Amino acid sequence: MTMDVVDLREFYNSSLGQLVRLLLRTRLARFWPDVKDETIAALGYATPLLRPWLGKTKTMIALMPDTLGVAYWPREGQNIAGLVSMEQLPLPDESVSRVILMHALETVADPAAVLQEVWRILKPNGQVMVIVPNRRGLWAHSDHTPFGTGQPYSSSQLRTLLREQGFCIEKLGHALFMPPWDVRLSMVAAPWIEKIISVLMLGCGGVLMMQAGKQVFSPAMVKNRSMGRRLVLPMPFPSSPLPTGRKSMQ
Numbered sequence: 001m002t003m004d005v006v007d008l009r010e011f012y013n014s015s016l017g018q019l020v021r022l023l024l025r026t027r028l029a030r031f032w033p034d035v036k037d038e039t040i041a042a043l044g045y046a047t048p049l050l051r052p053w054l055g056k057t058k059t060m061i062a063l064m065p066d067t068l069g070v071a072y073w074p075r076e077g078q079n080i081a082g083l084v085s086m087e088q089l090p091l092p093d094e095s096v097s098r099v100i101l102m103h104a105l106e107t108v109a110d111p112a113a114v115l116q117e118v119w120r121i122l123k124p125n126g127q128v129m130v131i132v133p134n135r136r137g138l139w140a141h142s143d144h145t146p147f148g149t150g151q152p153y154s155s156s157q158l159r160t161l162l163r164e165q166g167f168c169i170e171k172l173g174h175a176l177f178m179p180p181w182d183v184r185l186s187m188v189a190a191p192w193i194e195k196i197i198s199v200l201m202l203g204c205g206g207v208l209m210m211q212a213g214k215q216v217f218s219p220a221m222v223k224n225r226s227m228g229r230r231l232v233l234p235m236p237f238p239s240s241p242l243p244t245g246r247k248s249m250q
Contacts, residue, residue, distance in 0.1 A: 003149050005045065005069035008103065011146055012048045019190055020145075020176065021048040024131070024207070026191050027175040031129060031211055032098065041096045041121065043086065043114075044104025045146075046131075047073045059096075063089065065108065087113040091121045102131040105161075106150030115165035122214045128167065130210045132158060134174065139206030142180040147206055158210050167212035174198065174205025 003011075011017040028049055032038075039059040042050055047062050054060070054074060062081040064070040070083040084090055086108055099118050105111045118128055133140040133152035140152035153161075159169050177197040178190075198205065 003068075003103075003146050005064060005071050008045045008068075008146055009071055016145070016180070017048075019178075022190060023178075023194055024175055025049055025052060027173060027209060028100075028129065031171060031173065031209065032127075035098070038098050039096045040098045040100065041089075041091065042100040042102070043089075043118070044068075044102045046100045046102040046104075047071075047081070049100065049102065065104070067107070068103075087117060089117045089121055093120055094123045094126075096121050097123050097126050099126070099128040100131070101128065103146055103149075105130060106132050106152060111161060112165055115162065115167070119166050119214055124214060124216055126214045127170070128162075128212050128214075130158060130162065130208070130212070131175075132208050132210075134205055134208045136204050137174075137176065137206040138204075139176055139180045145180050147176070147180070153208060155208055155210070158208055162210065162212045166215045168215050169210065169212050171211040173209040173211075174207065175209055176206030177204065178206075180206065 012021055025048075029052070035053055035057050038057050040050075040053070040057050040061070042060070042062045043065075045064060045068060050060065050062065051074065054077070060080060062073055063084045063086075064081060065086045066083055070081050072079050073081045082090070086104065087110060099122060101114075101118070105114065108114050122128065133147040133150070135152040135154045135157075137152075139145060139147040142148045155172055159172075162169060175194075177194055
């Protein structure tokens with residue numbers, strides 16, 4: 001099953017998608033409780049996680065792959081979303097302090113090349129949060145959600161991939177322990193139920209959430225592509241509407 005930006009937006013507007021959005025935001029807030037002075041780049045399709053941070057960061061942009069399409073976001077304000085090649089990000093070296101990768105690594109042709117670009121744009125003390133389908137979880141085997149798309153990872157596979165591209169693993173977490181069924185749960189009760197299930201099913205969450213820091217020296221950068229092929233754009237992106245994978249999303 002393949003998805004584009006229209007499918008992803010429809011999923012996150014559904015009752016199941018809204019629950020996923022809540023659970024992932026809650027988990028991410030435990031990793032990064034304070035982002036007020038941070039410059040954040042969200043790669044892939046991570047806008048469902050970003051709304052609580054609107055107006056609270058130094059700078060925030062959402063970069064969506066050219067294979068996926070792009071949606072104007074947020075609807076009610078200045079657009080911060082842009083369409084990019086994931087292997088040639090239009091950002092200067094060491095320009096962001098934190099990167100989120102969601103609905104990204106599992107579908108790109110060359111995950112290592114994407115992580116090399118993430119390494120390049122991160123500041124020396126920068127951090128990346130990688131969110132991918134967990135090979136051991138139920139969500140990776142459910143083709144009616146975005147987490148059933150692409151290549152799922154085990155924690156050891158993701159750890160090795162990040163280390164080979166010059167990152168130091170700092171934290172590992174799991175989320176989406178609930179089965180991928182469209183159940184009607186209270187948004188207040190859902191995080192508590194998720195917490196209880198996580199104790200009983202440790203390591204079997206639907207997604208892996210791995211935080212890694214940038215190593216000052218990376219052997220992978222020796223293989224990096226020529227900077228002359230990158231178009232460096234200012235941040236944030238302009239507010240003009242952008243095309244989508246299928247139709248206008250404004």
